[in-house]
Amino acid sequence: MEQKSIVSLRNINVKFDGEVILNNIDLDIEDKEFITLLGPSGCGKTTTLRIIGGFLEPDSGDVCYEGKRINGTPPNKRNVNTVFQKYALFPHLNVFDNVAFGLKLKKLPKNEIKEKVKKMLAIVDLKGYEKRSVSKLSGGQQQRVAIARALVCDPDILLLDEPLGALDLKLRKDMQIELKNIQKMTKKTFVYVTHDQEEALTMSDRVVVMNNGKIEQIGSPIDIYNEPANAFVADFIGEANILDGTMLSDYRVRVLGSELKCVDKGFGENTPVDIVIRPEDIEITSPEDGTITGDVVGVVFKGVHYEMEVKTGGCLLLIHSTVSSPVGSRIGMRVDPYNIHIMNKLFPTAYNEFEAEVVSSSEDSPTVTVSIEGNEIELENGYYPKGTKLRIQLPPDGLHIAGDGVGQLTDVFIESVIWKGAYNEIILESDEQKWLMQSAQDEQVATYVPICFDFSKAVISPAEDSTEDSDEI
């Protein structure tokens, strides 16, 4: 495997202004494959591409090209070419001169340049456009000039940074197929960056799903879709019902109030897990035959299938089915065991657990003020002497985003938001720790919000090792 990979990234870390952009990225890109870096904006996919292109140096880690470390090699000395997001065609040059730019720098003879450019323009379907000004071309044509300009240099690797982002839907679909054909025809390694999961699934040999500067999963489009590594991947790729469940024992899972058979094992007994069921994998039966029953609350005809919303045990399930049941009817549902995907929870524990030190207190009123990450927050239940370290267990519904915009803890980063059928499971990151929150509202990932604590739901006890400290004070 090792000698097959053309580019390897090893333990790549990048920080901008103290913010982690890439967190220990390890990636092997194989020769002649079409690999896609997929993820929401701000996940680090473009940064990864820029590191391969040589436009950015990682803070730490190795970039290897055919086994040789190439950190510090400038872009013009790498046999890699890039198709930029906004094409970056040279406005002062016509189509021919844009495409010939790299060849002229290589000092090839004139007639050879002419021939190569002509051939490349034919490949991208722009025969006869040599003399046109690039600013007079349509978006799709500019796009193809950009691809021709990069490919004509005969790079080992072509990097494409969301090249179809600016095109309209129909053109985008055509270009997806065209790009895949060009890749097959030219037998090059394509590294493609996109946030469009459909694009990634359509074109790629392998997909790298990224989030928050980390790689969540690497696999073929089929693997990524059918065997998502975690709830984030399942949520990002395609449509999915992501539910809370409990792994009772190997091959047995409790979800939506029913005990179902599944094909996964090794999670231990009575372990909370995330369960993913694709909408097309839920089979509709009569209420008697189903392993789960529910009430149809919405039906939309989508052409190939019906999209149904079914309420069961407080949860809304999304079902894609070729048969439909009228709104209000009771139906049974069945899922084949191999279509129930079990995965570890994104957040390691079921609730937030943290320590806080009492900074002021009064014996008259049962109120103490504690310090959480340097913020002084009032706590209403109980009295503890000053200096006591408290261990607080706060359930996910004891946290909420401050509606007044002020909050007790500010600038908390929303790392992920996943709809669990009845509520959103939100993972937040403050300066020192991560938080698990439940919310009925949808929130925007990768934004900063203020949060509030509801300590009436918390279990508070003095942290055992700190009682001695407080005695000394």
Place this chain on the structure above:
Amino acid sequence: MKSKKLALPYILWMFVFTLVPLVLVISYAIRDENGNFTLEFLAKAMKYGDVFFYSLWVAALSTVICLLLAYPISYIISRSKERTQRTLTMLIMVPMWMNFLLRIYAWVILLQTNGPVASLFSLFGIKLQLIGNTGAVVLGMVYEYLPFMILPLYTVMGKIDNSLIEAAQDLGSNKFNVIRKVVFPLTVPGIISGVTMVFVPATSTFLVSQYLGGTDNIMIGDVIEKVFWTDKNTGSAIALCLMVVILLCIIVMNRFGDEEAVGI
């Protein structure tokens, strides 16, 4: 129609302060006291031919030095962080807030015989005459007009998308080729406006040469100033000649610029 009305004050301004004086200058230059057409004054103006050439030479030299200094400075500013950009442009603007004469006086004091700069050199045993020569005039001009070269260059360079520079690197350009094949062609309009903004006022400038130049280093602006007080007609004739020469220079430069922009 509204837009035309808004332009009215400007048109009026142009008429009263540009067109009318222009016509007056021409009429002074080609008519004698009786209002008859004459080439007498233009012929008199021709006597200052050597001053003309000297002025054009000094202006051209100052413009070239300004361009050579301003180009890398503007490039560095345009490629730095936004905050640094603001600070640096501010630093370039600040001297322009001070009175022009005052700044020239400052140079006179710095450069005068036994002044601070000359004293510094004499410490190393180097005796230098720093003032009263063409070099001092050019120095004063470059100092005076450098911001007018930097600002238009910086403006066009700031508009060059960084991805164009990255694309050029990506296609195999080293730093020199990035500048030669991408940055330079895209900055030709900035170079032309910068050169115009420096060359035109530099040619007709006065006082700089009076203070920093010696008695032999008189420029055409100084001549016009002197002659005009005693002989309006000849003064106007010299001014007219200067205008024509500058106009020709601009036309040639723009023609050259157009070719440059297309040819590369």
